[in-house]
Each structure stands twice: as C-alpha cells, then as structure tokens.
Amino acid sequence: MQFIDLAAQYQHLKTKIDARIHKVLDHGHYIMGPEVLELEEQLAEYVGVKHAITCANGTDALTLAMMVLNIKEGDAVFCPTFTFFATAETIAFANATPVFVDSEESTFNICPVDLEKRIQHVITEGKLVPKAIVSVDLFGLPANYVEIEAIAKKYGLTLIEDAAQGFGGTLNGKMAGAFGDIATTSFFPAKPLGCYGDGGAIFTNNDDYAALLRSLRIHGKGSDKYDNVRIGVNSRLDTIQAAILLEKLAEFSVELGARERLAEAYAKEYAEQFIVPKLPQGYTSSWAQYTLRSDRREASMKGFENLGIPTMVYYRTCMHQQTAFVDLGYNDGDFPIAEKLAKQVFSLPMHGYASCLGYE
Incomplete structure (x- = not known):
C-alpha cells in the first residue's frame, strides 16, 4: 500500500498527461509557454479570484508574498507554531520576526484566541511592528477565516493564506486560496493538487499586487525581460509542469x-x-x-x-x-x-x- 500513490494516478491519467507533455515538446516553449497562462486562468477561475500567478514552488510563493507586502526587518509576522518549516522560514528570510501562535486542538489550525493575545503582547512590548498574519490551512482544512479576517482588520494587519495543504477545501462555500490579501499554494507532488516536480502559485484580487508579482517572479522585469525595474527573483513554473497540472486540475x-x-x-x-x-x-x-x-x-x-x-x-x-x-x-x-x-x-x-x- 502506498502512502500517496502517484503511480496509480499517472496510470489513470497517462494518455492525457502524455499528450500534454508531447504538445510542449512539439512547440518547444519550455519556459512561460502557453500552458502556463492557460493554467493561471483556470486556477483563478477554480479558486474564484481575479489573479493566479504561478511560480517555481510553494516556498517561493510565500517569499514573493512577503516581498509584495514589503515585510522587512522590525516587522512581526504571526504564524502557527504547528506547521511546516517554510511558513516561518520565509518570514525570517524577509528579515522579519516570526511570532508563533498556538493551535486549535480540534482542527490543528491557528487559534484565533491565542492569535489576538500574541498581537496584543507585541503591541504592548513595543519592540516590533505588527505587520501581517500567515494562516495555514493544515491537512486540507481551511483555517477559521471568519475570525482571523476580523482580527486582521481590527489590528490593521495584512493576511496571507498558506493554502499549500488546503487547496480544494472550502469554508462557507468559498474556496481555499480565496482568503486574505494574498494566498499561496504548493504543487509539490504530495499536495492535493501536485505536479511531477516543484511548483507553486499566488492568488489575489488586488490588481497592483498581481502586477508586482508578475514582475518579481522574473527578475523584477519591466516592459520587457531586459528592462529590470526592481530587484526580483527567478521563480517561474516550467511549462511541462503547467501542462501536467492542467490535466490534474481537470480530474481534481x-x-x-x-x-x-x-x-x-x-x-x-x-x-x-x-x-x-x-x-x-x-x-x-x-x-x-x-x-x-x-x-x-x-x-x-x-x-x-x-x-x-x-x-x-x-x-x-x-x-x-x-x-x-x-x-x-x-x-x-x-x-x-x-x-x-x-x-x-x-x-x-x-x-x-x-x-x-x-x-x-
């Protein structure tokens, strides 16, 4: 018995996936080929947001979110302590300080009650500037965004939804990936929607965030790839992975x-x-x-x-x-x-x- 049977999934989708891959091999646009845009459009429609921007992996998705929200040294970013390392790693990578929050026992997700206590403590202490919340949809279940979004609004914090595990889940009919100011996901093979390598995506309804994300993922490019208007990163989803994800999304x-x-x-x-x-x-x-x-x-x-x-x-x-x-x-x-x-x-x-x- 396999813990996650990717081989069985591939055999079930083999004809369609093979055809998609061979189409990429035929047209030869391996980086930012047409399948990438097609996937982004379908992902945005599935989640129910205006923009889906793909990238190289889920960790990069969080890193790009930190860059767009200008998370920096001296900022406090609140996140669960019971999570995968990348959640907190990307906060530290932005030179900000992760402030950890306890869990809800019944859902495994970040506890809104403890979250507010930690925010109040940081405000009282006065050493850091409360800036953002990263909420993780652990094990497939969206976090309590009814309360978390209210807390973010109350304290003027931006909210990042880490939907790497929650993609496909819902809260009150709203899809994971549609909460907060920016949401991220991972297409690591073991995720609910996974490719055959690394991949990730960022979701937002904010037009300015989306434009900045599209620039930052390709070296901060401007009007063309040799006009770099800001410092960015190299974080693009390979066309072959996009092609695979299109068939997997159709079966999702x-x-x-x-x-x-x-x-x-x-x-x-x-x-x-x-x-x-x-x-x-x-x-x-x-x-x-x-x-x-x-x-x-x-x-x-x-x-x-x-x-x-x-x-x-x-x-x-x-x-x-x-x-x-x-x-x-x-x-x-x-x-x-x-x-x-x-x-x-x-x-x-x-x-x-x-x-x-x-x-x-």
Missing part, C-alpha cells in the same frame, strides 16, 4: 470526492480507537493528510506497519522548538496545544486511488 474534483470517501471509511473504522478529525460546520477538507491522534503514537504506528499500512508524522517538532529559531527565546510549554498535537499526531495513506475505492 473527482479525486477530492474519492479522498472524501476514504476519509469517511477511515472515520468509520478508527473512531473508537483514535481521535479522528472532524469537520466543523460550513467546512470541507481536501484531506491533504488524514491525521489521527493517539497517546500511544509509536505503538499505534507499529500496529499499522504490521498490517502493511504506512504512516507518517506531520509534525514532530513545532516551530518554536526548531534549532533555527532558538534565539527567539521560546520555551517548551509556551504553546501547550501545539506541543500536545506534535506528540500525538500521525497520518494514514491518503489519495484518490486506494484499492478500497475501486482502483487496483
């Missing part, structure tokens, strides 16, 4: 339905043995991971291993416990819910091509 709704059925099967099977994820009212999840909780995690994972079922842990170490952030002065116990989750969580195989769903 079918795969989300299969993921949902697998999640329902897991819940039915394991609800009495483990703490299983539950969807709050008004939410759907893209089930980037199906994450159980157990106070006997290692023994539980061994039990699944004995059955031939692979498991993974996302995440064993919170951001405030990472060696790279030791100078920020956090201590164990500062984020009790996140630290508890980090000791309990483990994930089961999740993809749309499990044999129990009719695929062999």
Whole structure:
C-alpha cells in the first residue's frame, strides 16, 4: 500500500498527461509557454479570484508574498507554531520576526484566541511592528477565516493564506486560496493538487499586487525581460509542469470526492480507537493528510506497519522548538496545544486511488 500513490494516478491519467507533455515538446516553449497562462486562468477561475500567478514552488510563493507586502526587518509576522518549516522560514528570510501562535486542538489550525493575545503582547512590548498574519490551512482544512479576517482588520494587519495543504477545501462555500490579501499554494507532488516536480502559485484580487508579482517572479522585469525595474527573483513554473497540472486540475474534483470517501471509511473504522478529525460546520477538507491522534503514537504506528499500512508524522517538532529559531527565546510549554498535537499526531495513506475505492 502506498502512502500517496502517484503511480496509480499517472496510470489513470497517462494518455492525457502524455499528450500534454508531447504538445510542449512539439512547440518547444519550455519556459512561460502557453500552458502556463492557460493554467493561471483556470486556477483563478477554480479558486474564484481575479489573479493566479504561478511560480517555481510553494516556498517561493510565500517569499514573493512577503516581498509584495514589503515585510522587512522590525516587522512581526504571526504564524502557527504547528506547521511546516517554510511558513516561518520565509518570514525570517524577509528579515522579519516570526511570532508563533498556538493551535486549535480540534482542527490543528491557528487559534484565533491565542492569535489576538500574541498581537496584543507585541503591541504592548513595543519592540516590533505588527505587520501581517500567515494562516495555514493544515491537512486540507481551511483555517477559521471568519475570525482571523476580523482580527486582521481590527489590528490593521495584512493576511496571507498558506493554502499549500488546503487547496480544494472550502469554508462557507468559498474556496481555499480565496482568503486574505494574498494566498499561496504548493504543487509539490504530495499536495492535493501536485505536479511531477516543484511548483507553486499566488492568488489575489488586488490588481497592483498581481502586477508586482508578475514582475518579481522574473527578475523584477519591466516592459520587457531586459528592462529590470526592481530587484526580483527567478521563480517561474516550467511549462511541462503547467501542462501536467492542467490535466490534474481537470480530474481534481473527482479525486477530492474519492479522498472524501476514504476519509469517511477511515472515520468509520478508527473512531473508537483514535481521535479522528472532524469537520466543523460550513467546512470541507481536501484531506491533504488524514491525521489521527493517539497517546500511544509509536505503538499505534507499529500496529499499522504490521498490517502493511504506512504512516507518517506531520509534525514532530513545532516551530518554536526548531534549532533555527532558538534565539527567539521560546520555551517548551509556551504553546501547550501545539506541543500536545506534535506528540500525538500521525497520518494514514491518503489519495484518490486506494484499492478500497475501486482502483487496483
């Protein structure tokens, strides 16, 4: 059994993906070819925003968002401590200071109550300028944007939605990737919508942000590629990856339905043995991971291993416990819910091509 069966997915889509790749090979526009623009248009339509700007990977998407919002030294950017390293890394890379926030136990996502407390503390302390919030849609479930957007507005902060895992999920009918001032996603192969390499995208309804993003991703270009009007980066999505994503996006709704059925099967099977994820009212999840909780995690994972079922842990170490952030002065116990989750969580195989769903 595969944790994420990309081979089965490819076999299912092989004819269409191969045809798309060969079309790129025939026209030879490997960088910023026509498939890139086609994908951006389809992504914007799917998410329900004015602009989708592709880039080289999800980390670059966050970095570009920091650049557009002018995040800099002396700024405080609030983000969850229970997340993948890139969330906080890109804040530090912009020379700003990540201010970590505890989690909601029931959803794994950033806790709005603790978020407001951390903002108030930074304001009271007066050492940093509160600038932005990065909210992560963890394991496929959008964060509580009803409350988070209200907090951002109350304190005059910009909001970045990190939808790398949440892409395909919804809150009150609104797609992940459509929240905040800017949203980002990743097309890493293991993500709900993944390519066959690295890739990412940024979403926004702000015309000025979109124009700046399109410049920054290609060395800060102006009217043509040899007129550079600002310092940018080299972060373009390869045309072949765009071609692959076009076929995967066309199948995405079918795969989300299969993921949902697998999640329902897991819940039915394991609800009495483990703490299983539950969807709050008004939410759907893209089930980037199906994450159980157990106070006997290692023994539980061994039990699944004995059955031939692979498991993974996302995440064993919170951001405030990472060696790279030791100078920020956090201590164990500062984020009790996140630290508890980090000791309990483990994930089961999740993809749309499990044999129990009719695929062999």
